[in-house]
Amino acid sequence: MPTCSTCAEISNYIANAIDDLNDYAKFSLTYCVQLDEDTIKDIDRNVRIIAKLIIDEIEEGDNYNWIATTAPNLSACHSSVGNAYFICSQSFELEYEFKDSSHERIFCYNCNGKISIKIDILAAEAKVVLKHKLLHERPVNVTMPSEIKSKKLVKI
Ligand SMILES: [Zn+2]
Numbered sequence: 001m002p003t004c005s006t007c008a009e010i011s012n013y014i015a016n017a018i019d020d021l022n023d024y025a026k027f028s029l030t031y032c033v034q035l036d037e038d039t040i041k042d043i044d045r046n047v048r049i050i051a052k053l054i055i056d057e058i059e060e061g062d063n064y065n066w067i068a069t070t071a072p073n074l075s076a077c078h079s080s081v082g083n084a085y086f087i088c089s090q091s092f093e094l095e096y097e098f099k100d101s102s103h104e105r106i107f108c109y110n111c112n113g114k115i116s117i118k119i120d121i122l123a124a125e126a127k128v129v130l131k132h133k134l135l136h137e138r139p140v141n142v143t144m145p146s147e148i149k150s151k152k153l154v155k156i
Contacts, residue, residue, distance in 0.1 A: 007033060007053050010128075014061030024134045027062075033126040040121060047119045051084035054117055054126060063138045065089035066115055080121035088113025088132065089139060109136040 010033065021027060033054060043049040048071070055066050066086040073083055091113045112133040119126045 006036060007039065007057050010054060010057035011061035014058060014130075018062055018135065021135060024136065026133055027135050028129075028131040030127070030129045033128060035121070035124045035126060037124070040124060045080060045121050047080070047082035047084070047121065050119050050121075050126060051082075051117050054128060055084075055086060055115070058115065058128075058130065062132075064113065064132075065139050066113075082119050084117045084119070086115040086117075090136065107137075109134060111136055 010031075013031070014029070017029060018027060035050065039050075039053075043053070051068075055068075059066060065088070067089050069085045069087055088109075088111055090108050091111050092108055110133070112131065114132075115128065115130045117126055117128050
């Protein structure tokens with residue numbers, strides 16, 4: 001399993017890996033992030049913030065939007081261990097959630113894009129598993145949620 005020694009290395013790592021692939025190729029990777037002491041201190045040992053840090057770096061690397069499916073769930077006996085799950089904002093599963101709402105349809109793909117992050121603060125590492133069945137076109141507007149909000153306001 002490749003290791004990124006810092007969170008910041010993830011975006012480069014992913015960007016380089018995707019560079020070698022064709023459009024609509026399958027992309028999956030597993031890697032381990034070593035969390036340094038300063039990072040752990042900064043985030044106050046908060047699993048949620050680490051997951052957010054890592055997702056921000058992944059988004060910078062692959063230019064997709066990743067959406068948390070649930071709040072990171074913390075292990076019952078170890079508050080320093082937790083899992084976080086994300087899906088691609090353009091995956092079909094998400095389309096279903098928006099089906100009956102007033103959200104505008106985003107162009108969706110059967111990409112099955114998923115990320116799981118297993119964080120262990122005591123071990124100072126996070127294991128990231130990213131699976132994207134196809135590298136489709138990127139979301140046009142990364143600030144889409146606020147866009148929708150402002151359109152709603154205009155209608156009112
Ligand atoms: Zn996707």
